[in-house]
Amino acid sequence: MYLKDEVRQTLKDRIIRALKKAIDEKVIVAETIPDFYLEVPQDPGHGDFAANIAMLMAREAKMPPRKIGELIAANIDTSDTPVDRVEVAGPGFINFYLKPTWANVVIFDILTKGRDYGRQELGGGRKIQVEFVSANPTGPMHMGNARGAALGDALSSILKLSGYDVTKEFYINDAGNQIENFGLSLEARYLELLGQEGHIPEGGYHGEDIKDHMRNLIAEEGNRFLHMDSPSRRAYFIEYALKKNIQRMKDDLENFGVYFDIWFSEQSLHDxxxxxxxxxxxxxxxxxxxxxxxxxxxxxxxxxxxxxxxxxxxxxxxxxxxxxxxxxxxxxxxxxxxxxxxxxxxxxxxxxxxxxxxxxxxxxxxxxxxxxQLVRLYRNGEIARMSKRTGRTVTLADIVEEVGRDAARFFFNMRGADTHLDFDLDLAIKQSDENPVYYVQYAHARICSILRQASEQGISLPEIESIPLASKDKYALLLTEKSEIDLIKKLADFPGEIRLAAENLSPYRITNYCMELSSVFHSFYNSCRVLTDDKDLTNARLLLVTAVRQVLRNAFAILGISAPERM
RNA sequence: GCGCCCGUAGCUCAGCAGGAUAGAGCAACGGACUUCUAAUCCGUAGGUCAGAGGUUCGAAUCCCCUCGGGCGCGCCA
Incomplete structure (x- = not known):
């Protein structure tokens, strides 16, 4: 279990004990203990954790919530916990104020676990399949497919980290009417290219890619299909173009950093x-x-x-x-x-x-x-249409080329799946502070820069395993600046964010987390120097930023974006 | 007409297992680089959480209705 969950659980247990004691002593009358929870208040002035149990019990106990809170607080035993003090506030919240450095040991947990920091056993190894993209193989993938790819891949990573046995699958719609139309469209273009009359059917494909396929085929095999019967040559054209399209989808997705375990053919279900x-x-x-x-x-x-x-x-x-x-x-x-x-x-x-x-x-x-929800693409402040059939579309490959893999994947995972996504091409392309992906990557690059600097000065970090427990405590307790404490607490949040992202199937939580972690890091960077004359403090802060770098890397890995060492 | 999604700061959106004074980025304004990367930070300003009702000690969050935007309602996929 991770530090934060441990503390939460401990406090919960102590509250229940205190309540039971109060019930035994008949100062509170209640049959059941409600399913309360301990949340982290938005306002740090309300402590590190707050329990809402008193409000939930008010009705049954026939007592004002504040009174219940006070009775629980009076009975609570906080020995062997990081609790500094307990207060009852507001409508009846029981607020726990922890010793400021309570979370500092998380740094060592992160450095010990490395890329496994955040991994947890929610799934119990259960087999789970994520099927995504599953684009029609009749043409290039569009923006919707790109969003699906970014979302599905990140979600799969989250579920894997959460202890599920994940299989990523792409369903190839290589059967049905659309394939018929695909064949007819290919045939029409073939005939046209050889100077004969061709007719693309209703619902057919007018894109340039259809022509390209047939141009290539003619270059390779000439006009030998002119005299073949129509169904036979269409079958040949379909197989020829489908194979190329599928390979192209694989290549485009690979460029986007998305790999599938299984490519499943619809036609095979018929066969x-x-x-x-x-x-x-x-x-x-x-x-x-x-x-x-x-x-x-x-x-x-x-x-x-x-x-x-x-x-x-x-x-x-x-x-x-x-x-x-x-x-x-x-x-x-x-x-x-x-x-x-x-x-x-x-x-x-x-x-x-x-x-x-x-x-x-x-x-x-x-x-x-x-x-x-569908993606609306903006370019020059105007909506860019995307219809595969017209041939004038912005494809997944275009996006990767134009805005880059990192920016594209980050953008697509900035929002929940159920919100309409406005994708501003101009913004995504911009290499400036308006573009959020650089904000998080810059945090990583800055840390790398510090570590490079340290190494040049001959400062090397001790191996985690070789640091004696007493020194760990010593280092941990040196980090007492507000920006250090904030940063450490944010690091401790990571496993919980993974859990929430897995439970709610919401990769955008990780994107938001990256922004938040980067934000507190940048604040820290501006208020605390890492490399100082104080050897112990320098060591403590080096350990801290190394932990931040690790968590950023873990989060970037989920989102499929790179962790540049220089920018 | 029926169903699904959305409506929060000028813009793009977080917040939605109900919790205390609704947040961030961009845009605007004012500050901070002889010090580890200023792609950064600090500060100021900005709101009838679309509107009306209901449940609750407490609602941006849950329920009902209205309005506005998107998408479905094929012997297409």
């Missing part, structure tokens, strides 16, 4: 018969019926708005059908929990898939869908 299998299963369970020549799933009986088509009149299964098979397959592969990250425009799909899982006998609560 292995799993789609038919799941449709039959639903039939057996009596959850289907035929109408207007199509096969329907009774989604409305499982929480959906209306029933949904599984097999179209033309005999082909819908995307919905393969998605049911896909999600069944996920659970059959042994995942305890599955997280999907989808664009908000797919939200109507959530109830349907969950309904189908329920119909199949799976607990739909094991599936969590994070709906990501």
């Amino acid at each position: 292995t018969g799993k789609v038919n299998e799941v449709i039959n299963l639903l039939k057996q369970k009596g959850c289907t019926y035929e109408k207007d020549g199509a096969l329907w799933f009774t989604a409305s009986e499982f929480g959906g708005d209306k029933d949904e088509v599984l097999i179209r009149t033309n005999g082909l299964p819908t995307y919905f059908a393969s998605d049911i098979a896909y999600h069944k397959d996920k659970f059959d592969r042994g995942f305890d929990r599955v997280i999907d990250i989808w664009g908000a425009d797919h939200h109507g799909h959530v109830a349907r898939v969950k309904g189908a899982l329920k119909a199949l006998g799976y607990d739909p609560d094991r599936l969590t869908v994070i709906l990501m």
Whole structure:
């Protein structure tokens, strides 16, 4: 357990003991002890921890909360704790004031654990799958995919650190109507490029990339497909272009620092018969019926708005059908929990898939869908449209190239998934103080600079293991400046931030944490010199900034941004 | 029409397992580099938390309604 949780738990225990004592002595009348909590007050004047138990008990105890608070405070035993004093304030908060240096030992915990500082066992090794990006392979990835990539990758890192066995998966939508249209569009361009008439169908793809594929194909294989029958050559074109598109997605994501454990093909679900299998299963369970020549799933009986088509009149299964098979397959592969990250425009799909899982006998609560609101891209103060079909779009690769991996990943994780994200290209590109990513990286670079300086002066940090306990205490107790104390407390917050980010599936918490930690570090930097004539103080502060550097690195690793040593 | 998301400082947003006086960055204004990187810091100013009601000792936070913005409601994915 981490320092802060330990202290919190201790104080909680002592409060409960004090309350029980008061109840035994009949100064407080109560049957139950409410589920109270100890929070860190926003205002440091209210102590280091505050308990809200007195207010929660007021009703049952028929006593003013302040009175209850005072009775608990009077009975509390704070021996063997870092508590300096206890006060009751406001409506009845019990405020704990700790010895200012109570958290200082956290520095040694950080330096000992290194990159594992923050790791914890919330997940108990349970298997969890995060499926994200899953872009259509019919063209380049857009801004929404970029946001999903940054979000999903950071979330996966957080869950890994929290003790889950995480699998990152990309679902390739290489089946269905869009692939048909893809093939028709490729064919049309092929014919046009060879001087014949081609027609791109309704819902087809007009992008330049389609032409590029066919230009390349013609360069490689000439006009030999002109005389092939249309379905055969389309199949060939599709395979040819799909393979290249998928490889390109892999490359683009790699440039973005995002790697997947599994690339899962939708087509494979059809090829292995799993789609038919799941449709039959639903039939057996009596959850289907035929109408207007199509096969329907009774989604409305499982929480959906209306029933949904599984097999179209033309005999082909819908995307919905393969998605049911896909999600069944996920659970059959042994995942305890599955997280999907989808664009908000797919939200109507959530109830349907969950309904189908329920119909199949799976607990739909094991599936969590994070709906990501769409990204609005601004350039020169104007909204930049992004439609894959028009070909005039800003792609994920463009973003990485234009604003850089670090700024892009940081920007996408500055907000929760459910907020509309305005991505200001001009701001992200700017290498100035307006750009928040530099603020956090600068903190890291500054620390590296101090350590370089120290090394040049022949000052070397002792190995953590070789520092005797007494010296650790000595160093820790030397750090008493307000900015030092603030910085140390912020370091102690890190494991709790990881936990919250994991519980709420909110990577943006880590981004915010980076800003806060950097902020208190910069304040410290401006008020305290690290390298001084005082050898012990210098050592103590070197240990402190080294710990800050470690935590920054750990947080950057989650977000997938680099930790530059110089800027 | 129905459903989902959002509405907090001039701008972009934190804060939303209910807690004490609502925060940060940018923009504005005033200060700080003979000292480890000024991509920094310190200070000032800036608010009917969209609006109305309800629950509560206590509401930006939870519930209901209204308004405004976005997105869905396909035999597309």
